[in-house]
Amino acid sequence: MKILVFGRSGQVATELLRLAEVTALSREAADLARPEVCAAAIHAHAPDLVINAAAYTAVDRAETEEDLATAINGGAPGAMARACADLGIPFCHVSTDYVFDGGGVEPRRPTDPVAPCNAYGRSKLVGEEAVRAAGGQSAILRTSWVFSAHGNNFVKTMLRLSETREALSVVEDQIGGPTPAADIAAALLTMGRAMVAGHAGGLYHFSGAPDASWADFAREIFAQAGRATVVTGIPTSGYPTPAVRPQNSRLDCGSLEAEFGIGRPDWRAGLARVLQELERA
Numbered sequence: 151m152k153i154l155v156f157g158r159s160g161q162v163a164t165e166l167l168r169l170a171e172v173t174a175l176s177r178e179a180a181d182l183a184r185p186e187v188c189a190a191a192i193h194a195h196a197p198d199l200v201i202n203a204a205a206y207t208a209v210d211r212a213e214t215e216e217d218l219a220t221a222i223n224g225g226a227p228g229a230m231a232r233a234c235a236d237l238g239i240p241f242c243h244v245s246t247d248y249v250f251d252g253g254g255v256e257p258r259r260p261t262d263p264v265a266p267c268n269a270y271g272r273s274k275l276v277g278e279e280a281v282r283a284a285g286g287q288s289a290i291l292r293t294s295w296v297f298s299a300h301g302n303n304f305v306k307t308m309l310r311l312s313e314t315r316e317a318l319s320v321v322e323d324q325i326g327g328p329t330p331a332a333d334i335a336a337a338l339l340t341m342g343r344a345m346v347a348g349h350a351g352g353l354y355h356f357s358g359a360p361d362a363s364w365a366d367f368a369r370e371i372f373a374q375a376g377r378a379t380v381v382t383g384i385p386t387s388g389y390p391t392p393a394v395r396p397q398n399s400r401l402d403c404g405s406l407e408a409e410f411g412i413g414r415p416d417w418r419a420g421l422a423r424v425l426q427e428l429e430r431a
Contacts, residue, residue, distance in 0.1 A: 151346060153339075154197035156180055156188065156230065157204030161298040162244060165335035166203060173197070182206075182222040185229035192233040199342045200234050201242045202227055203335075209248075209270045210392040216269040223273035228280025235286025240345035242338050247294040247326065247357070249275045252396020255325075257361075259402040260292070260353040268393040278353075289341050289351035291334070291406075294399045295358070295367070297420075298331035299427040304364070308371045309428070312379040322365035322383030326399025327357030330420030337412050344410060352409070355401035358417030370418060375425055 157163035158176040166172055173195060180191045182204055192200055206212065206222040227243050234241040248271035249264045266272045281288050297303040311318055337356050345351050362370075365383040372379045386397060407413050 152197040153199045154195050156202045160203055161296055161301040161331035162203040162334050164300050165332045169335050170339055182226040185225040188226050189229040189233040192230060199240050199346055200230060201338050201342060202230055203244055212270040213392045219269060219273040220276050224276030224280055227277040231281040231284035231286055231288055235284045240342060241286060241288040242342050243281050243290050245278050245290050245292045246274050247292055247399045247401055252398050254398050257400040257402040260355055260405060267396060287345060287351050289345060290353045291356055293329050293334055293356050294326045294401060295328040296331050297328060299424045305371055305424060308368050312372060312377045315379060317380040319382045319384045320365040320368045321386055321389050322363040323385050324395055324397050325361055325363050327359060327361050327401060328367050328417040329358040330415060330417060333415040333420060340410055340412055354406040355403045356406055357401045357403060359414035361400050374422055
């Protein structure tokens with residue numbers, strides 16, 4: 151099976167390259183700011199499955215670069231989905247919990263109303279809507295708090311800060327499911343293969359378990375890494391950022407398990423593997 155992946159150096163794309171034989175397109179090969187180039191690449195490669203694992207992910211910078219974020223996160227996935235629809239190719243697209251307003255305490259279901267609270271979330275929602283509007287065989291996978299041994303992520307930031315600080319203040323009133331990029335990649339491959347075999351696709355959620363706060367996540371990182379850094383929990387108001395962050399990033403992942411047999415991974419086990427990889431690097 152020929153699998154075409156948009157993104158090459160990102161966290162999920164890197165794991166896809168490890169798990170399967172795929173053709174992964176770098177930014178130089180397919181500039182997501184030019185959606186027509188992405189569509190042309192699909193027509194040129196004529197794969198059996200397309201996975202979009204690339205995105206504009208600079209959440210705070212998106213507040214001042216919303217047009218660029220929307221072109222990459224909205225226009226490009228739409229062009230990919232339309233090209234796939236034209237060719238009859240299944241299309242898998244990675245999205246985010248940021249399409250919700252971040253309120254409440256209940257896990258959000260795929261069918262719940264969306265209302266992004268920042269520019270990044272708005273740009274990702276444009277992408278979701280464009281993928282669905284294309285009318286082809288597509289699957290959108292919303293996820294949260296992605297981490298791995300590569301790229302920029304919370305785990306690597308905490309480890310770097312702990313090298314010079316004995317104590318850190320970390321937000322404790324934002325709750326979500328940290329999700330290993332390796333598990334996201336595996337889920338996308340399972341979904342994509344099922345779609346090649348005839349599954350219609352749809353809209354799904356996938357995040358690690360159990361749900362935790364950023365402060366909880368940091369404490370587990372330091373515990374597993376053997377770092378003595380003390381974590382003090384603070385409210386969101388104590389760590390202001392240009393982009394509003396959702397306080398509730400919990401995701402109901404039941405439909406993904408029911409349809410594909412993909413359960414929520416234990417992020418603590420995923421963290422152990424990531425730390426082992428970083429130790430070997």
